[in-house]
Amino acid sequence: RRSWAEPYKIKVVEPLRTTTREEREAAIADAGYNTFLLPSKDVYIDLLTDSGTNAMSDRQWAGMMLGDEAYAGSGNYYRLEDTIRRFYGYRHVVPTHQGRGAENLLSQSLISPGHHVPGNMYFTTTRFHQEKAGATFHDIIVDEAHDPTLDAPFKGNVDLAKLAALIDEVGAERIPYVCVAATVNMAGGQPISMANMRAVRELTQRHGIAIYLDATRAVENALFIREREEGYGSTSLADILLEFCSYSDGCTMSGKKDPLTNIGGWLATNDEALFEEARNLVVVYEGLHTYGGMAGRDMEAMAIGITESVELAYMKSRVGQVRYLGELLDQWGIPFVRPVGGHGIFLDARGFYPHLDQEQFPAQTLAAQLYLEAGVRAMERGIVSAGRDAATGENHHPSLELVRLTIPRRVYTQAHMDVVAESVKACYDDREAARGLRMTYEPKYLRFFQARFEPL
Numbered sequence: 531r532r533s534w535a536e537p538y539k540i541k542v543v544e545p546l547r548t549t550t551r552e553e554r555e556a557a558i559a560d561a562g563y564n565t566f567l568l569p570s571k572d573v574y575i576d577l578l579t580d581s582g583t584n585a586m587s588d589r590q591w592a593g594m595m596l597g598d599e600a601y602a603g604s605g606n607y608y609r610l611e612d613t614i615r616r617f618y619g620y621r622h623v624v625p626t627h628q629g630r631g632a633e634n635l636l637s638q639s640l641i642s643p644g645h646h647v648p649g650n651m652y653f654t655t656t657r658f659h660q661e662k663a664g665a666t667f668h669d670i671i672v673d674e675a676h677d678p679t680l681d682a683p684f685k686g687n688v689d690l691a692k693l694a695a696l697i698d699e700v701g702a703e704r705i706p707y708v709c710v711a712a713t714v715n716m717a718g719g720q721p722i723s724m725a726n727m728r729a730v731r732e733l734t735q736r737h738g739i740a741i742y743l744d745a746t747r748a749v750e751n752a753l754f755i756r757e758r759e760e761g762y763g764s765t766s767l768a769d770i771l772l773e774f775c776s777y778s779d780g781c782t783m784s785g786k787k788d789p790l791t792n793i794g795g796w797l798a799t800n801d802e803a804l805f806e807e808a809r810n811l812v813v814v815y816e817g818l819h820t821y822g823g824m825a826g827r828d829m830e831a832m833a834i835g836i837t838e839s840v841e842l843a844y845m846k847s848r849v850g851q852v853r854y855l856g857e858l859l860d861q862w863g864i865p866f867v868r869p870v871g872g873h874g875i876f877l878d879a880r881g882f883y884p885h886l887d888q889e890q891f892p893a894q895t896l897a898a899q900l901y902l903e904a905g906v907r908a909m910e911r912g913i914v915s916a917g918r919d920a921a922t923g924e925n926h927h928p929s930l931e932l933v934r935l936t937i938p939r940r941v942y943t944q945a946h947m948d949v950v951a952e953s954v955k956a957c958y959d960d961r962e963a964a965r966g967l968r969m970t971y972e973p974k975y976l977r978f979f980q981a982r983f984e985p986l
């Protein structure tokens with residue numbers, strides 16, 4: 531009996547449309563070889579992202595009917611606030627429309643020009659807001675995270691020596707907070723251990739430096755702690771999450787991942803001064819402090835989704851499905867980031883296309899090839915996503931040139947995973963034929979969303 535069979539059955543389905551190769555050739559050309567620019571009607575299996583693409587439960591849909599759309603003081607807000615307090619442990623909550631809304635409030639409230647913000651690998655929107663507020667981002671993740679072939683249990687860990695060196699170099703007073711991500715998206719959905727989080731807390735507290743968690747996939751992270759960390763083998767995900775968050779001063783959160791909603795987010799904190807500042811700023815950018823850019827119905831659905839996200843049988847099925855896809859690809863020796871992460875398989879585009887320079891955009895090329903092959907949409911997570919150095923304007927050259935097959939929660943079946951695996955295999959068999967791309971349009975901000983390319 532497969533140990534991770536889903537603890538739910540399907541009640542509502544949304545028809546999928548398949549396309550012909552000719553249709554896909556026209557669609558990807560119209561999209562400038564950028565999967566972000568494809569209309570979803572031309573996509574068969576959509577693995578672009580796990581953000582906002584998750585299936586809600588019947589309880590969450592029922593919650594949508596309980597939307598209290600009062601402008602101020604919505605009952606859904608108070609239920610959401612209470613649920614966040616209960617499961618994440620923070621005292622104060624500022625609702626936002628999604629994660630980057632919280633990142634904007636946190637960065638604007640705590641960062642001043644000349645500051646330095648260390649973090650375990652960058653995330654695109656997180657680093658953008660830190661730099662926009664005048665900070666310099668420093669990657670303090672363990673070196674192992676930059677090696678896609680290394681199978682280590684907690685590749686999301688912070689390298690304490692790198693953090694200590696930065697504190698010595700710039701001084702604690704110029705580090706407003708350390709940004710710790712759980713899991714680490716750009717490293718391949720890799721977890722950080724409880725012991726490492728505790729150690730980061732001890733080091734930073736010695737210098738009076740705060741920690742703000744990017745808790746976007748912290749419940750998935752909790753499953754890895756339960757499975758891989760001594761002493762947590764029979765601890766509930768809810769208890770692991772609560773302890774993990776207790777080693778931070780607050781968190782930014784995208785409700786579009788772990789909490790199983792299509793929109794939503796929050797900034798949470800135990801710091802009274804930050805709470806006052808962010809609660810005042812939220813009305814400028816997101817909406818009143820009791821809705822923050824969400825409808826009442828969305829806040830209700832997110833509160834319910836939080837309670838569903840910590841169920842062990844659900845989380846085992848969610849991560850189990852990702853591992854299933856990894857096992858299929860493994861049988862053909864296809865290169866992807868080891869070990870399999872929490873929310874997707876990250877194909878190693880350098881391993882796929884060793885004959886392409888990074889400036890020929892191997893990951894962008896592979897994402898386009900996979901779409902052409904079978905209408906499967908993936909996301910470039912390589913040099914295009916890494917963008918340009920804020921100071922020099924030069925392209926960042928990330929060690930990881932990846933294509934992310936991101937598995938939405940409770941959406942696709944095992945048969946869809948089989949189709950995805952076979953499509954990746956077909957691309958792998960044709961890998962020598964790949965020619966690379968040239969960028970023909972480069973946006974100013976977060977270029978990967980809207981950049982356009984042409985085949986070389």
Ligand SMILES: CC1=C(O)/C(=C\N=C(/Cc2ccccc2)C(=O)O)C(COP(=O)(O)O)=CN1
Nearest residue numbers: 579580581628629630653654655715744746784
């Ligand atoms: C760890 C982490 C995230 O993964 C995250 C969003 N992820 C996304 C959505 C996305 C964002 C930017 C470029 C491409 C795709 C993902 O596809 O992976 C955000 C921002 O949250 P937001 O999208 O709700 O604003 C904060 N932290």
